[in-house]
Amino acid sequence: MSLRSIFKGAMLVTASAALIAVITIAGILALAFYYSDGGRSWSVSVTRVSDALTYDGTGYDFSGDELLGDDRWAILIGEDGQVIWSLRKPTDVPEQYTLTDVASFTRWYLNDYPVQCRIREDGLLVVGSPKGSIWKHDISTESRLLHDAPLWCGGIFLLALGCVLLLAYFAVRRWFRQAQHVRDSARSNWINGVSHDIRTPLSVVMGYAAQLEEAPDLSPEHKGQAAAIRVQSQVIRELVNDLNLTMRLDFEMQPLRKESLQPEAFLRQVAADFLNGGMAEGFDFEMDLPEEPLPRLEADPFLLRRAVNNLLINAVKHNRPGGSIRLGAETEGNMLVFRVEGGTGAGSSRPGRPEALGPDGGAAHGTGLKLVAQIAAAHGGRADFYGGTPYRCRLCLPVSGASVTSRRSPRS
Numbered sequence: 001m002s003l004r005s006i007f008k009g010a011m012l013v014t015a016s017a018a019l020i021a022v023i024t025i026a027g028i029l030a031l032a033f034y035y036s037d038g039g040r041s042w043s044v045s046v047t048r049v050s051d052a053l054t055y056d057g058t059g060y061d062f063s064g065d066e067l068l069g070d071d072r073w074a075i076l077i078g079e080d081g082q083v084i085w086s087l088r089k090p091t092d093v094p095e096q097y098t099l100t101d102v103a104s105f106t107r108w109y110l111n112d113y114p115v116q117c118r119i120r121e122d123g124l125l126v127v128g129s130p131k132g133s134i135w136k137h138d139i140s141t142e143s144r145l146l147h148d149a150p151l152w153c154g155g156i157f158l159l160a161l162g163c164v165l166l167l168a169y170f171a172v173r174r175w176f177r178q179a180q181h182v183r184d185s186a187r188s189n190w191i192n193g194v195s196h197d198i199r200t201p202l203s204v205v206m207g208y209a210a211q212l213e214e215a216p217d218l219s220p221e222h223k224g225q226a227a228a229i230r231v232q233s234q235v236i237r238e239l240v241n242d243l244n245l246t247m248r249l250d251f252e253m254q255p256l257r258k259e260s261l262q263p264e265a266f267l268r269q270v271a272a273d274f275l276n277g278g279m280a281e282g283f284d285f286e287m288d289l290p291e292e293p294l295p296r297l298e299a300d301p302f303l304l305r306r307a308v309n310n311l312l313i314n315a316v317k318h319n320r321p322g323g324s325i326r327l328g329a330e331t332e333g334n335m336l337v338f339r340v341e342g343g344t345g346a347g348s349s350r351p352g353r354p355e356a357l358g359p360d361g362g363a364a365h366g367t368g369l370k371l372v373a374q375i376a377a378a379h380g381g382r383a384d385f386y387g388g389t390p391y392r393c394r395l396c397l398p399v400s401g402a403s404v405t406s407r408r409s410p411r412s
Contacts, residue, residue: 013164013165013168013171013172014165014168017161017164017165017168018161021157021160021161025157045067045116045127046116046117046118046125046127047118048064048067049064049067049068049074049118049125049127050118050120050125051064052064052067053074053076053085053125055122060076060084060085062074062085062087065087068087068088068127071129071130071133072088072127072128072129072130073086073087073088073089073090073093073127073128074086074087074088074089074125074126074127074128075087075089075093075125075126075128076120076122076123076124076125076126077097077102077123077124077126078122078123079123081096081097081098081099081101081102082095082096083095083096083097084122084123090111090113090128092111093110093111093113093128094111102124105117105126108136109136110126110128112131113128113129113130113131114128114129114131114133114134114135114136115127115128115129116128198236198240199237199240202233202236202237202240205229205233206230206233206234206237209226209227209229209230209233210226210230212226212229213226213227213230227278230278231278231281234277234278235313238309238310238313241306256300256303256378256379257300257301257302258298258299258300259298259299259300259301260296260297260298261296261297261298261299261301261304262293262294262296262297263294263295263296263297263329263336263338264289264293264294264329266297266301266304266305267287267289267308267327267328267329267338268287269305270305270308270309270312270327271285271287271327273305273309274309274312280312280316280325281321282321282322283316283319283321283322283323283324283325283342284323284324284325285324285325285326285327286324286325286326286327287326287327287328288326288327288328288329288339289328289329290329290330294329294330294331294336295331295336295399296399297336297397297399299379299397300378300379303375303378303379304375304379304397306371306375307371307372307375307376307383307395308327308338308340308395310368310369310371310372311338311340311368311372311393311395312325312327312340313368314340314368314369314391314393315340315341315342315391315393316342318342318391319342319391323342324342325340325341325342326339326340326341326342327339327340328341331399332396334398334399335381335396335397335398335399336396336397336398336399337394337395337396337397338394338395338397339392339393339394339395340391340392340393340394340395341391341392342391342392369383369385369393372393372395376395376396376397379397379398380397380398381395381396381397381398382396383395383396384396
């Protein structure tokens, strides 16, 4: 799963949470609007009912029957508490009221009928609805609560949105890890399978090539071709080993088995194995070590040998036969630096700047340089690859101890 897919998933979850919150808030506002002045508020209806009730000097005339509908009723109470006009008044609604009665039903109910009232010059207009149709309750609160309500609502909304995003983060993170585990397992199984299938036929090829090299009845030209087959087969074998090793380092499946190493003895052994393997045929090989002993190094000898050997192989690949290859070491501060230089005039100059591997792990150079960088990182160091001519690379590893004097080769 790519980072772009994770970003899209997170944005989708965020948009969904925001949409849910917006719809919820819009629904609440729409509900409040529908049952407020913008919808069917009774205060507007009572006002219109009052306007429709007029007095002509002898009696009352009402022209707002459509405002009350079929289930609402109305009465007009005079200043003496007597009902002076009514329309569809229920039989259980009294004709006479005291101040206490008026004070009670204006806030609550009139004989269980929910009512709304409006004061007129000639009395109190009361509009009632059927029992059980309206819920009335007296609510009072501090003004400070009304002022702080928007802040509380905004805070609750942001808290809910944050919880949704946090939940989405953990869900996407788990999803990503599961997908990555499946992908890594598939890649690991594929590499292991390919490596296992290659080893057997490769061993056969190398065995027959070695026999052909030693055959007495074979011409020198054919022996040279057999030697080339053997050498290239070794390259393939190293490539397969590099694939397995870089995969284990990627997944942190390769534990470091550190030992105390003497750099000079270690490099001489690596150089001897490299020369005995026939990989440096056609090149002049030089060792470049300082006169004073180098500090001991705590490192995994297997991984470190693989890293230096890969640098030497890369020097052979990217230089023409007849040139020179130099393997050396020096200290810089608290770092021990292994150097590999190759090509015409190796060591005569230090051109170019360190180049980082590309996002594909340096595919132009195969898996060798990527593995070198991984091994250096696993030891807490770094690998520097320089462009230009001659070919040059450095493997920098930390050395135990607070202070290490700088020791360079006289020809360095």
